[in-house]
Amino acid sequence: MRWIRDYQPQPEQGRLYRQALILTLGGNLLLAVGKGLAAYFSGSVALYADAANSVSDVFYSLMMVLGLWVAQRPPDISHPQGHSRFEPLVGISVAFSMGLAGYEAARTALVRFQMGGLAVEAGLPAVVLLISALIKVFMFLRIRTLARSLHSPTLATTAKDNLSDVLTSTAAFVGAFGSSLIHPLTDPIAGFLVAAWIFRAAFLAVRENLGFLTGAGASEEVRQQIAAAAREVPGVQAVHHLMAEYVGPQLVVDLHVNVDTDLPLKDTHAIEDAVVARLEAIPEVDRAYVHIEPVGWQ
Structure with a gap:
């Protein structure tokens, strides 16, 4: 653990x-x-x-x-x-x-x-x-x-x-x-x-x-940048939840993305890792937590 x-x-x-x-x-x-x-x-x-x-x-x-x-x-x-x-x-x-x-x-x-x-x-x-x-x-x-x-x-x-x-x-x-x-x-x-x-x-x-x-939220420009970066990852079909708040000088991102329900678990996990890597490459982002959900789930 x-x-x-x-x-x-x-x-x-x-x-x-x-x-x-x-x-x-x-x-x-x-x-x-x-x-x-x-x-x-x-x-x-x-x-x-x-x-x-x-x-x-x-x-x-x-x-x-x-x-x-x-x-x-x-x-x-x-x-x-x-x-x-x-x-x-x-x-x-x-x-x-x-x-x-x-x-x-x-x-x-x-x-x-x-x-x-x-x-x-x-x-x-x-x-x-x-x-x-x-x-x-x-x-x-x-x-x-x-x-x-x-x-x-x-x-x-x-x-x-x-x-x-x-x-x-x-x-x-x-x-x-x-x-x-x-x-x-x-x-x-x-x-x-x-x-x-x-x-x-x-x-x-x-x-x-x-x-x-005190945990202020990211600007609209940064939020749009984060959502766009997640959508660019192959396999991501939609982004329906995004929270980005400052914890110290950088952002912590909580993101929910939709993927194909028929994908094997290892493939969905690979998509999750790819989204995390893409988001944490953004200079303002310190760390990202990504949740995988089926298409249509809100």
Whole structure:
């Protein structure tokens, strides 16, 4: 009797995850230190808000290391279907970390706004923010590619956070320049914009990862793709039942297909195996359960 699901280690998948973790942790640590020092010496609240976001990025990077390590563990008797549900849980933790950074950015901007703002010398903040934006553009593009290859909601959330950081660094850049060229209140106003972008990214990340964690269904496009793939298997005459729900970052499919009632048992079993193989070849599908029924059965 089998107690846990079959599992085959995937060394290439592990290598890509390690690459993503190293890039995320290393890049965020570098940016947090650089922005923090620049904010301290320049006094820019917009840059301070951006630095707070980078500090939160360091903490979520550490959570990613632990969470993804757990999510990639093979099935065992405590989790016979595997540990993949831990991954969207990590994604939600990342989103909450982003929310805390947004709160700190908004709080600091409010204090500075009530003080009437402060003119900031644009030189150092401008250089730091431009470099930060370029680094984050690279991180966004690379992490997004890895997220798509691995179908990882945590890495997809991280990529979105990197894109948000590009936009918030741009807002902070405008604030640093505007405080001296336009009005001192430009800097805290930019800080509010930074906070707004962070809150928006956090909300979207929570919404997406909750779907993965709570068993959301597949989109209509994916459902049609699954049904079409099953119908292409020789011997399948109809598909009359399909359930596809997320268990962690990938789908579990329950499918009923109709076959000729006169086929020998070994032939119907071969059709079942062929349908399972065809469905599990779809990138979004983790595993499929196929039930064989006679033609006309609904």
